[in-house]
Amino acid sequence: DAGITQxxxxxxTETGTPVTLRCHQTxxxxxxxxxxxxxxxxxxxxxxSYGVKDTxxxxxxxxxxxxxxxxxxxxxxxxxATSSQTSVYFCAISESRVGSPLHFGNGTRLTVT
Amino acid sequence: xxxxxxxxxxxxxxxxxxxxxxxxxxxxxxxLQWYRQNSGRGLVHLxxxxxxxREKHSGxxxxxxxxxxxxxxxxxxxxxxxxxASYFCATGESGNTPLVFGKGTRLSVIA
Numbered sequence: 001d002a003g004i005t006q007x008x009x010x011x012x013t014e015t016g017t018p019v020t021l022r023c024h025q026t027x028x029x030x031x032x033x034x035x036x037x038x039x040x041x042x043x044x045x046x047x048x049s050y051g052v053k054d055t056x057x058x059x060x061x062x063x064x065x066x067x068x069x070x071x072x073x074x075x076x077x078x079x080x081a082t083s084s085q086t087s088v089y090f091c092a093i094s095e096s097r098v099g100s101p102l103h104f105g106n107g108t109r110l111t112v113t
Numbered sequence: 114x115x116x117x118x119x120x121x122x123x124x125x126x127x128x129x130x131x132x133x134x135x136x137x138x139x140x141x142x143x144x145l146q147w148y149r150q151n152s153g154r155g156l157v158h159l160x161x162x163x164x165x166x167r168e169k170h171s172g173x174x175x176x177x178x179x180x181x182x183x184x185x186x187x188x189x190x191x192x193x194x195x196x197x198a199s200y201f202c203a204t205g206e207s208g209n210t211p212l213v214f215g216k217g218t219r220l221s222v223i224a
Binding site for chain 1: 146
């Protein structure tokens with residue numbers, strides 16, 4: 001799986017609590033992405049990073065923040081989880097510029113009760 | 114917003130048959146990619162076709178791209194039960210924008 005580790009793999013949390021998901025890569029790729037996957041919606045981009053401390057919003061960024069303090073780690077934070085954020089979250093990386101093939105992690109299944 | 118849209122949403126075929134999935138998109142692209150997702154796993158990149166290419170092959174996979182119709186097709190020949198998965202197209206738009214994924218086609222290959 002191209003050296004991408006997502007943690008945790010599963011999490012159940014209560015509405016209103018903060019949640020942080022971690023993506024760790026060993027490929028030294030510049031670009032990292034967070035997508036969410038929901039039935040009927042496919043994959044939607046939340047945020048992405050094009051370098052350390054360089055991030056940008058995606059299509060569904062409201063309620064999410066990200067941080068990238070080093071090349072190998074990209075964190076996704078839900079400041080105050082809501083039931084609508086129940087989803088499967090995928091991290092992906094790519095070697096070169098945006099639009100290149102992506103390599104995905106195996107996802108984090110998040111349930112907000 | 115969703116760029117690519119796959120058709121059909123679901124497809125069920127017998128082992129050995131060919132499977133064809135289609136993808137339509139809306140804006141100009143510089144490349145189109147196809148991915149596969151097995152249940153419970155992340156997506157795996159299958160093939161990339163650039164906007165100046167019309168056809169590309171990789172093993173049992175054949176991808177076509179028609180930029181005038183803004184559409185692409187993925188053909189899997191001689192399908193196997195192990196090809197059962199969801200298949201997604203993703204478009205790389207002009208400029209440095211991230212890939213935009215469609216909603217996928219669920220393929221079931223019955224042994």
